[in-house]
Amino acid sequence: TPAQPLLRLQNVESAYGPIKAIRGVSLQVQPGEITTVLGSNGAGKTTILKTISGIIDPRKGSIEFQGADITAQDPAAIVRRGLMHVPEGREVFALLSVRDNLIMGAYTRSDADAVARDLEQVYAYFPILKERAAQDAGLLSGGQQQMLSISRALMANPALILLDEPSLGLSPRLTKEIFEIVVRINRERGTTILLVEQNANMALNAADYGYVLENGRIVMEGSCEVLRNKDDIKEFYLGMK
Numbered sequence: 464t465p466a467q468p469l470l471r472l473q474n475v476e477s478a479y480g481p482i483k484a485i486r487g488v489s490l491q492v493q494p495g496e497i498t499t500v501l502g503s504n505g506a507g508k509t510t511i512l513k514t515i516s517g518i519i520d521p522r523k524g525s526i527e528f529q530g531a532d533i534t535a536q537d538p539a540a541i542v543r544r545g546l547m548h549v550p551e552g553r554e555v556f557a558l559l560s561v562r563d564n565l566i567m568g569a570y571t572r573s574d575a576d577a578v579a580r581d582l583e584q585v586y587a588y589f590p591i592l593k594e595r596a597a598q599d600a601g602l603l604s605g606g607q608q609q610m611l612s613i614s615r616a617l618m619a620n621p622a623l624i625l626l627d628e629p630s631l632g633l634s635p636r637l638t639k640e641i642f643e644i645v646v647r648i649n650r651e652r653g654t655t656i657l658l659v660e661q662n663a664n665m666a667l668n669a670a671d672y673g674y675v676l677e678n679g680r681i682v683m684e685g686s687c688e689v690l691r692n693k694d695d696i697k698e699f700y701l702g703m704k
């Protein structure tokens with residue numbers, strides 16, 4: 464394991480008014496890996512990602528990215544550092560074409576040739592986006608919008624992607640397809656990924672290292688191989704007895 468994690472949260476607390484959503488979360492993301500945070504509905508997964516990307520300011524704790532303190536920085540400044548957030552529910556620009564959505568993802572870059580190469584690579588990962596390049600993004604299916612949302616983040620050539628519940632609302636077949644491509648992106652491009660998921664089965668198969676979040680606290684962590692074989696995980700998260 465490398466000495467310095469790409470991302471480090473130390474004792475982070477975030478709240479919505481009086482409601483404490485995360486209560487002292489510490490976690491690390493190693494460069495080149497897929498790290499997952501598992502947890503049921505309302506455990507605080509989305510809040511962790513929003514706190515990292517600067518949408519929510521934490522009440523306590525610190526967040527370091529590439530060795531720099533980014534705690535409570537402006538979201539745009541965090542994006543410029545190479546950290547992209549793919550939110551739950553995708554949020555594509557419905558009235559822009561698929562291609563323009565992808566170009567928007569590259570707005571921080573001035574290396575036009577590399578942007579053009581990345582556009583071709585994204586189309587290679589998700590050929591349907593090339594077929595639909597000229598269509599309004601709002602006309603895509605849910606699964607295609609998820610593909611577009613991931614691809615738009617890739618167009619920034621980020622060091623880290625925060626991926627919020629990519630399986631949400633998708634069929635098992637589409638979920639599997641998207642996870643396979645997320646793993647390929649990680650392996651082929653070396654993009655580090657922090658994935659939050661309710662679908663523990665998919666997440667534990669895709670990721671290297673995992674944390675289990677319950678009521679805003681990390682209750683377990685380990686390599687995904689170890690986690691997959693733990694009785695508690697099998698029973699409560701994988702639905703096995």
Ligand code: ATP
Nearest residue numbers: 479482484502503504505506507508509510511661
């Ligand atoms: P989900 O799978 O539903 O996204 P999650 O694990 O991502 O769940 P969060 O969305 O982070 O959980 O929510 C954590 C807690 O914070 C929950 O109790 C939730 O009700 C509460 N919460 C989330 N957003 C808000 C908000 N805008 N205002 C008040 N409470 C909120």
